Amino acid sequence: MGKSEVDIKNSKMKxxxxIATFGGLLFGFDTGVINGALPYxxxxxQLDLSPATEGLVSSSLVFGAAFGAIAxxxxxxxxxxxxxxxxxxxxFFFATLGCGLAPNxxxxxxxxxxxGLAVGGASVIVPTFLSEMSSKEKRGRMVTQNxxxxxxxxxxxYVINGILGxxxxxxxxWRIMLLVATIPAIILWFGMxxxxxxxxxxxxxxxxxxAYTILRTLRDEKTAAEEIKEIKTVIDKEKLIKEKSKNEFTKPWVRKILFIGIGLGVVQQITGVNSIMYYGTEILRNAGFGTKAALIGNIANGVISVLATFVGIWLLGKIGRRTMLLTGQIGIVFTLILLSIFPIFLAGTxxxxxxxxxLTVTFLAFQQGCVSPVTWLMLSEIFPMKIRGVGMGASVFFCWITNFLVSLSFPVLLxxxxxxxxxxxxxxLNIxxxxxxxKVLPETKDKSLEEIEEHFKSAKKNNKIVSEKLIEEAK
Incomplete structure (x- = not known):
């Protein structure tokens, strides 16, 4: 295959x-735009929002996303x-129009x-689509781009909010701020x-x-043929696994993994990250900035999120998952302590x-650089194949529901x-x-998925042996 043909196929993949990651862009824009729109x-x-209705307007999207992710x-x-x-x-297009023109x-x-249904759907479907279109060598890079x-x-x-405000x-x-999202929605539809x-x-x-015809437009013929064989083998295995997976949740070690997965989803959200991503402008106004200055200051939160995501992706290859997550959480607790102290001692200054x-920028550096990348990677690693779909679905659902509760209650508390x-x-909450x-999270770095599964099985066996010894000693 000539070089020009390779370039053509690479260009198609790009x-x-x-195009597909415009779904991710809309996900980000629609969750972030409310940040600058709320003050107006x-x-x-305008809509004359109280703290309670502020929380309702912001969190309703997240509540919809929980069910959009499942459906x-x-x-x-x-x-x-x-x-x-x-x-x-x-x-995305018609719901954005509805939000921008909402009379009450x-x-x-x-x-x-x-x-929110569209946001939740995009959070699941776009990464799935990208992982299935890419070759195994480029899969990590393509999915990470989302x-x-x-x-x-x-x-x-945040930038558009700052400029318009x-x-x-x-x-x-605020209506124009929201309506801007119709443009990437149009691009996504025509692009697809x-x-x-x-x-x-x-x-x-x-x-x-x-399937083979599509793969031939993206890979060379030999690779396409091999990939189709691999896909068929995996699909046949999955059919067998589905039949055998019904009774998996009766096993204690499987239920423990499900508990850990749901816990990881909850842990990511109780850091309070989305209180800053959704209410950053309100936090800065509460601290003493005017609305226009707060809109500009909030851009720094967006910039550090992007930069920290790059750093987090790099760190995943260097540091253990558990170590990285704990480092991020300790940094977050330290930052949150300062955020709870300084408003008292520096009030009115x-x-x-x-x-x-x-401090919000520092918080996001720990969150987006350590906690978020590890959470999503570990969720993809800890579940055995037999329950991966159910386990991921349950974990993501609880992640969105916790996000909903945080974003609903934050403006009321504030x-x-x-x-x-x-x-x-x-x-x-973070302590x-x-x-x-x-207490419960194992280290998964440099372990195969099978080794991780064996870790949980052996832990269950060891606990059983210890229990039997204690019973014997008691007799």
Missing amino acids: KITI MSLSN GGRLSDALGRKKMIMVLAII VSSMVAFRLIL ELMIVSGQLMA NLVDNPGI LRVPESPRWHASKSKYWP PILPFVILL GHFGLASTFTVFVV LAIVFVK
Whole structure:
């Protein structure tokens, strides 16, 4: 195969990656844009939001996302990855229009809930589509690009919010902030028209010739033929596994893994990361910045999230998962302690808003550089193949639900108790999270998936032996 043909195939893969990750960009933008829109929505001549309705408007998207993540995976299995991403693009477009034109709180909550279904669907379907389109050598890089597009989408939202908030002196500017997301939704829909369906999905429907035809446009013929054989072997194994997996959850060691997976999803959210990603502008305003200055300052949160994600990806190859997660959590607890102390000692001083901004940036460096990358990687590693689908689904669902509870309660806590007391709550939660990680989380770096599974099985056997010895001694 000539070099020019290799370049053509590589170019096709790049195009597929860029187009599909617009789903990740929309995920990031729609979760981040509310950050700068809330101060304007809350005005009495706009939606007149109270702290409770602020939390409801923000968290309704996250609640929808929990169910979108569950339904999205199943629908994409039935209808196809490409078709479902195009459906998501339509939902993104019309739900965004609904949010931007919402006349009152109830309609805003309803459209944010629908928008959440698309966000949750994108969180599952886009990475799946990318992993199935890519070769095994490039899979990690392609799927990671979606994570980068999510944080880039949040950064884009913060930048656009900052520009619009400072250039346009109109309290209704929040509507334009929200409506900007219709543009990437249009690009995603038209872009997906030119992208092939996942060959892995075709193969799952026993359509091996279409799968092979698509693979030939992306790989050389020999590689495409070998990959189809591998896919068929895996699909046959999965069918057997599905039949045998029904009774897996009766085993204590399997239930323990499920408990750890759900715990990891919860731990990632009780750090309070999304209180900053969704309410960063409100936090900075509460600390003493004006609305326009807070919108500009909040851009720093987006920048550090993107940079820390790059660092986190690099660190994963250098440091143990457990060590990296604990380091991130300890850094977060230390930062949260400072966030709960400085608002008391520096209250009313001009330096307080700048100190709070520095601490939120530091917090995000630990979160996006250590905690988030490890969470998603370990969730993909700890579940045996027999329960991977159910285990991941349950963990992601609880992750979104915890996100919902945090984002719903944060503005209420902030409004009633102030910055110091609100962050003290997160200090307590994260100390409990550190205890959880130290007590139950194994190290998975440099271990095969089979070795990880054997670790949990052997731990169960060892516990049984210890219990039997104690019973004997008691007799």
